[in-house]
Amino acid sequence: MYRTEKDLLGSVKVPSDAYYGSETQRSLDSFKVSGIRNPIELVHAYAMLKKAAALANMKDGKLDGKKAKAIAMACDYVIAGKLDGQFNIDVFQAGAGTSLNMNVNEVIANKAIELLGGRKGNYRLVHPNDHVNMSQSTNDTMPCVVHIATYMAIKKRLVPSLKMLEGELDRKAKEFKGTIKMGRTHLQDAVPMTLGQEFSGYKGALGNAIGMIDDAKDRMLHIPLGGTAVGTQINADRRYERVAVKEINRMTKSHFVLSKNKFPMMQQRIEELAVADALKEGATAINKIANDLRILASGPAGGMGEIILPEILPGSSIMPGKVNPSMAEMMNMVCLNVMGSCTTVTEAANGGQLEINVFTPIIAHNLLFSINTLSNASRLFAQRCIAGIKVNRGGISKHLEMDISLATALSPYIGYAKASKIASIARREHKSVKQVCIELNVMGKKELDRILDPKNQV
16 A cells, blocks of 8 residues: 655655655665665664754744644654664665655654644645754754764763773783783794783773773764754754754753854764774774784694683584684674774765765764674673683693793893803704703703793793
8 A cells, every 4th residue: 555745756656654755765766775774873863853953943933832742752753763664765875864864854754743643644734844854954964963873872882892891801911910921922932921911901902992982982972953054054043953952962861062163064074083093993902802812712732722712602514623712703803894884984084075975874874883883792702702711721831831032031141142042042952941051051040940930020
């Protein structure tokens, strides 16, 4: 069953039970590209803005109170996720996000019409453009909702997940503080350190990344609400935007502020670029950690085998008993995807022309997809990998005993050249540094034990 709606381009058949209208239907017909729909967080943020706008326009005397209240109630349905199935436009859509904005406008309008006792498509009661979109344009609202959705996703999901991961790394750093092991540089043996020190490095790198993400998140608190088409505020006034931002802050329990100059925030996607850079830093830090854990756990017989990762699932369809570092591999893939997505954000931010950036939909998609996947993966990585890491003391002791870099501690006593000769003999003859020193009668055993004791070198 269908209903017929008319718009600028003619008549369009829309499913009779759909809350969306003609412009959404045209977009669904035209943009069958990826099957990936717009982030639902973006839709919910749009509904918050539409509710705030309706209440502000009502207080400003521009919108009839009955219509405004119906629109606000319809927005509540969207915010609660009760109409999520009505938002299926492909993320690769008409530029700037006009398709998404109109999808939201039409769904809210038709739900409001229904709440007022009318039939879907009777836009004399509530019109998508005239009433739901009053005092707005896609060009100012789309940047606003990207900022709102991104800020909320980082605050409520990503930062807590990253801090959970940071906390597990910190616990392991403390647990392993007494475990002395061989350090490595250039993938070659280096001077001793503790496993706790190694993990403290992971914790510190992640902590730095969290700080950068937190700082970038706060830049999203500035929004160009009220700029309308190009930033001149045509069809909107100062009172409207002041009331609307208060309503947004009430709903989000946040502190969004109006940008004094609307033009740069409508022309540029600099704030989004800052978030992308911060996400890339976080992904890079975590990717390094996951890579290191895979190396440290490699083997167990033919690799480094210094730590034992939790066994999550069988690792091979052909080799019995094989177990892979599955959670670390998952984390690697997520991090690589975040890096690629953030590169897309960079290029899209570079693509703006004149008064708007028409690539805002893919900027929003890639930011929110990166935030969500990194949030989920970091939490799982903390719970199902880091928390269960154990020390393989046999592997660590075996490597440490044959660590030729222990000769570094001899340099202040016998000189670099002589220490290098001892290290070379040890490597060539597969002996420990201590054994070579004893054979060459370099110094007394008691003094040698003190100098070469790894505990004194960490």
